[in-house]
Amino acid sequence: MKILKVAFLVLLISVTFQCKDTKKEMNNATGDMDTEQEMDGMMDKVQEQEKTLQFSLEPKSNSKVEGVVNFTEVAGSVTMTATLKGLEQGDHAIHIHEKADCSAADGASAGGHWNPTNEPHGKWGAEAGYHRGDIGNFTADTQGNATVTFSTGEWCIGCDDANKNILSKAVIVHQGVDDFTTQPSGDAGARVSCTGIIE
Numbered sequence: 001m002k003i004l005k006v007a008f009l010v011l012l013i014s015v016t017f018q019c020k021d022t023k024k025e026m027n028n029a030t031g032d033m034d035t036e037q038e039m040d041g042m043m044d045k046v047q048e049q050e051k052t053l054q055f056s057l058e059p060k061s062n063s064k065v066e067g068v069v070n071f072t073e074v075a076g077s078v079t080m081t082a083t084l085k086g087l088e089q090g091d092h093a094i095h096i097h098e099k100a101d102c103s104a105a106d107g108a109s110a111g112g113h114w115n116p117t118n119e120p121h122g123k124w125g126a127e128a129g130y131h132r133g134d135i136g137n138f139t140a141d142t143q144g145n146a147t148v149t150f151s152t153g154e155w156c157i158g159c160d161d162a163n164k165n166i167l168s169k170a171v172i173v174h175q176g177v178d179d180f181t182t183q184p185s186g187d188a189g190a191r192v193s194c195t196g197i198i199e
Contacts (some may be wrong), residue, residue: 007108050074051157055195056171057084060107064194069171071157071197078155078166080135083150084173084193093178094148095186096133100196103158106168107191110170112184116163122181124152132163134186137177158199 001089051073059065066085082094097110104110113121113134122130132154140146156164176189 003123005049026084030144042057053197053199055197056170057082057171057193057195058102059086060102060105060194061175061190061192061194062105063175063190065173065193067173067193071166071196073155073157076087076156077151077153078157079149079151080155080171082146082171084140084146084148085144087138087144087146087173087192088145088175089142091137092146092174092192093137093140093174093186094135095131095172095174095185095188096135096166097172097177100168100198102170102194102196107170107172107194110172110191110194110196114169115184120170121180121182121184121186126180133169133182134178137183138182166197171197173197 019116051071053071055068055069057065057067065084066081066086067084068070069082072081096112096114097112099109099111101109101111113131115121115131117132119129119131121134122128124130124134124136129151135148135150138146138148154164154181155166158167161163171194173193174188174190175192176187180186
């Protein structure tokens with residue numbers, strides 16, 4: 001009888017330790033699952049915060065100017081990167097225009113500069129005023145290639161603020177340079193390339 005009691009006691013202790021180990025393993029597994037879910041949630045938030053658009057620029061006004069424009073929004077700032085080819089060597093202007101319509105052969109269907117705040121035309125950041133589409137000038141190399149990079153917190157991709165939202169606008173590349181003075185568009189010359197910014 002004594003031996004039976006001792007055997008029962010040993011069995012009871014063994015089962016108790018096994019239960020504790022199982023509970024610990026379950027807690028560890030749950031902890032790992034919670035960590036994975038938290039990581040997934042963080043990745044979703046990052047992806048929600050980062051928006052990217054890409055469009056092809058098409059030649060206008062009998063030019064051969066083409067390229068690609070990328071817009072990326074991260075943490076409230078939009079960066080535009082335009083990679084261009086087929087330009088004449090030298091300086092040219094690039095702007096955002098008010099309509100995502102490149103149907104006209106001369107690009108005129110894109111309308112004037114995007115200017116939702118009704119400011120005078122000028123160099124970006126000028127105290128006297130500037131359009132939200134007044135990006136400015138860039139230089140093409142001897143091969144007619146150029147890369148333009150521009151970042152601002154005054155644009156957004158698809159937000160509810162009509163003064164910042166670049167969707168339904170167009171990117172226009174001009175033959176000449178923006179003088180930042182002539183109203184309403186800086187006397188930048190022919191529109192040699194165009195793309196509509198569409199969601």
